[in-house]
Amino acid sequence: MQVKKVLNNNVVIAEQSSEKEVLLIGKGIGFSKKEGQEISADTAEKVFRLEDPTEQDKYKQLLPQLDEDFIQFMHDVLSHIEKEMGQIVNEHIHxxxxDHIAFAIKRAKEGINIKNPFLVETEVLYHKEYMVAKTxxxxxxEFSGVQLPDGEIGLIAIHIHSSVTDRNLSDINKNSTLVFQLIQMIEDGLDITLxxxxxxxxxxxxxxxxxxxRVSSGVANKEQTSLGKVLKMEYPMCYNLAWKIVKVMQQTLKKPVVDAEVIYLTIHLQRLLN
Structure with missing residues (x-):
């Protein structure tokens, strides 16, 4: 491949014979390189083939704003994520x-701490991603000397989850918000505090x-009509609350929820009361 543009000493934009651009990252890989000069991917520590032109343009705009050492550090971070999660991360995480970590470091240096009210829930929802984010x-x-607040662990975990599941952040945040909303409904409906x-x-x-x-992916549990009738008679409060929760779920996700979800939720709510 040939050098198309040298962004800095550690990052080079190169063009393959297929006329597709790739980003080559490596310590000193761009030093003294000129446009049109041949370069081998073997000399790079990391090769980013960003297939989406929009994502590639965003990345190229972002890189000049970052210190070269930070770019190299983020290469280590992304490699760590791939190793711990056991899969190649989606390109939008680059x-x-x-951008998130660079801005988080900047905020911390300025004494601005972002509070994350859903840190515990994030740890429960995405435990593996949370543990990777903690590391x-x-x-x-160790890299910057800056200690980020604990709230950042949850935010980084969501970025990781978004990447490994190939889901955008807005969908993940919408579903997480729905979880928090439904838990609040349960605590209010059962008059308990968990x-x-x-x-x-x-x-x-x-x-x-x-x-x-299950609702989002269209996977349905088996119907259990007879059990539903029993639960409705035995545990009316939990059964009615389960139906209210299912209706909120339907309205938010804009997808049908099968009656079996009401049954399983009723059983779970009754266990909480016990």
């Missing part, structure tokens, strides 16, 4: 997470999350 915050401190570090809270969040995932 822009989204790079990344430690990596950031401890955020309890196993009951963990199970509830996971149950709602998987229910939302």
């Amino acid at each position: 822009i989204g997470l790079t 990344i915050v430690s990596m950031i401190k 401890k955020r570090d309890s196993i009951n809270y963990f199970r509830l969040v996971q149950h709602i999350r998987f229910a939302i995932d």
Whole structure:
């Protein structure tokens, strides 16, 4: 491939024979390189083939605003994510997470701390991503000397989840907000307050999350009409609350929710009361 543009000493835009642009990242890879000069991908520590032209343009606009050492650091961060998650991350994380971490460091240096009211829920919803994000915050401190607030762990975790599931951040945030809304409905409806570090809270969040995932993907549990009639008679409060929750889920996701979800949710709510 040939050098198309040298962004800095560590980043080069190159063009393959197929006329597709790739980003080559490596310590000193751009030093003394000229446009049109041949370059091998083997000399790069990381090759980004951003297929989406829009994403590639955003990344090229972002890179000149960043320190060369930070670009190299983000290469290490992305490699760590791929290793821990066991898969190649979606290309949009290169822009989204790079921009987010750069701005988070800047905010922290200026003494601006973003509070994340849903940190516990994020840890429960995306536990593996949360643990990876926690390590990344430690990596950031070692690299920059800046300790990011704990709230940033949750935000980075959502970026990671977005990348490995190939879902955009707005959909993930919408579903997460729905989980929090439904939990509040449950606490109000049953007149209880769940401890955020309890196993009951963990199970509830996971149950709602998987229910939302099933509805979103169109996967339905088997109907159990006879059981539904029994639960309606035995546990009317939990049964009616389950129906209210399902209606909110339908309105938010704009997809039908099968009656079986009401049954499973009723059982779960009754367990909370017990």
